[in-house]
Amino acid sequence: MIPGLYGYEAGQSAVGDLFGWFVEQGVPGYVKDEAANEGTSVHAYLEKLARELKPGQTGLLALDWWNGNRTVLVDADLSGLVVGMTLQTKPEDIYRCLLEATAFGTRKIIETFEQAGVKVSELIACGGLPQRNRLLVQIFADVTRREIKIADSTQTSALGAAIFGAVAAGIERGGYASIVEAASRMSRVRQESYRPINEHSQVYDELYLEYNRLHELFGRGGSDVMKALKRIQLRQDV
Template identity: 30%
Template sequence: MAYTLGIDIGTYETKGVLVDAAGAVHAQASRGHQMLVPQPGWAEHRPEEDWWGDFVYVCRTLLRDSGVDPADIKAVACSAIGPCMLPVDAQGAPLMNGVLYGVDGRAEAEVRALTDRIGEDTIIARCGNALTSQSVGPKILWLKHSHPEIYANTAHILTSTSFLVQRLTGEVVIDHYTAANFSPLYDVETQDWIDDLADDILPLDKLPRLMWSNEIAGHVTRAAAEATGLVPGTPVTAGTIDAAAEALSVGVDRPGDMMMMYGSTIFIILRAQSKVTDPRIWYAPWLFAGEHASMAGLATSGTLTHWFRDQVARDLDPAEAFPALANEAAASPPGANGLLMLPYFSGERTPIHNIHAKGALFGLNLTHTRGDMYRALIEGIAHGTRHVTDTFAELGQSPTRLLAVGGGTKNALWLQATSNITGIDQIVCEKTVGASYGDAFLAALAIGTVERPEISTWNPAAHSITATPSASYDAAHDLFLRLYAQTKDIARALG
């Protein structure tokens, strides 16, 4: 029997699967970790412990629990949160914690300065994306300004997936989909690194070699084999960002397919027919040469439900809290008895790109219950999601089908509220394992044991959620947008 191994590093958890050539999952394993917030607006991981340490633990657990001979694992693929920024020395050792994706807003001054200097129109034309907290280029410049001693010792800037691939193979590579987030250092037309827009950020030889996600980056080294239990010489793909692997896992493969990932954040990927550039959303080459993707993401989603459980539902058993809260929220009518929540607890990414945005629960009176508040939270995330899907519609990019995936798909209230508020039906596939399953499929693609259309047989549709739009939700959405517009200056003034 031939197997492929997929491991994904998420914001709060690492997950792995061992999959056979027919797509059957033979073992699953996971390990939790924390997102470090050393100060408001910052977000970090420890690369040795949270990325490589988790990879080793999950890999060894999968081998132990499955009883599979490591020699029968024919390829490995990994994905991770991204885009991240990690400086490493000439030996590949991290020089600091990994700076996370768009939830980390430390480079605000650099974003503003680079945009003013280069011009937003030029950046979008060349790089496909406006500079935001999601962009890696400004974070490298922040490193240069804030920690010149680390910058001086930096041999390469890696992202989370690149770090794992380097540990496994010794190769310093990055996939094009991830690299497109390194604005203003990546040109979406030439699909190559550039420094003519900003030659003061980093010498280009300190950036990883560019590859496509279905290409083999290298092979497991003897040192990595000793750490993980894998066989030396096992092929390893270039990998990608977790959301892209998650999209692939549920069959996002044709133009018009859209993934909605219900995780610590909502992340959306649309397989686009052509390149679409707009400052409100993100663009990247898709995982395969000649293809395109449009992306969007909220800053807090599942993270917000965890916050609510930990702060407002301390009387509940943490293991049973979410079903109990869902039952309380189900007793509250649509509209949460007049409550509105802005879910901007870590600022917001698309489409407003405002790291100063704040969370708010508006409309409270003495009759409101915890169930009302939790329903308002779920609906607030859904209104934030509609703000994104309406933006896609304005750009002529409405999906032909929407595939939902992630841990949040277990929350029926959240799924239904999202469909009702956005007006879009959703499909949930048989397997909601997520990015690690997409990694296993990418590994199989890379060694030629499957073709791309086979993902529909690996992971067929299981059920759908039918949207039930209403005028009351339309009115609430208008109020949601007005509440943000009328409070954003106050939010910024709060600091």
């Protein structure tokens, strides 16, 4: 981290990988064909369709635990869950539901920080996903009720390594004297930002209450079904 400052780290076990799994494993052939006919990716095609849906319109709610829960439950044996599926459920419904689930997971992390006395006043989205999926970032803003700014670089980790490298090189080799100076010169935030839409946030507040109910039920021992299924699965793999 940066000398003189504290860094509190948390994260989710799957975000982009979760959307990638659905596109690769859960999307029917006709969606891939229609995306190809439009000359676009399946991600972009589903985002376009999902953007036409209102918050709560899918009738779905998910727990984003396809790869376990890293924060706040710290339990790799948990698994994913989608509630509300019917014979009318479409791929774009599930796709949007997964976007919303990751946003709910982020809100849970933010609230946990704040309950512990660490105020979260600003969100900056990094990496390539925020620049490719505008719907995702808007949903995150709506769910968290916070403005979200976008880092200019799509390769944030590589840029961070370059910043530390520039400090290690020092002024005499064309670098910088401190991490703060290097970061101020080498990193940028885009002018655009995403602000929460209040009518969306009101619906997401309702859905988040239900997300929390599922979170507590399946994540804190109210139901052991996820782990029971894994135990049965492991027996069959022997």
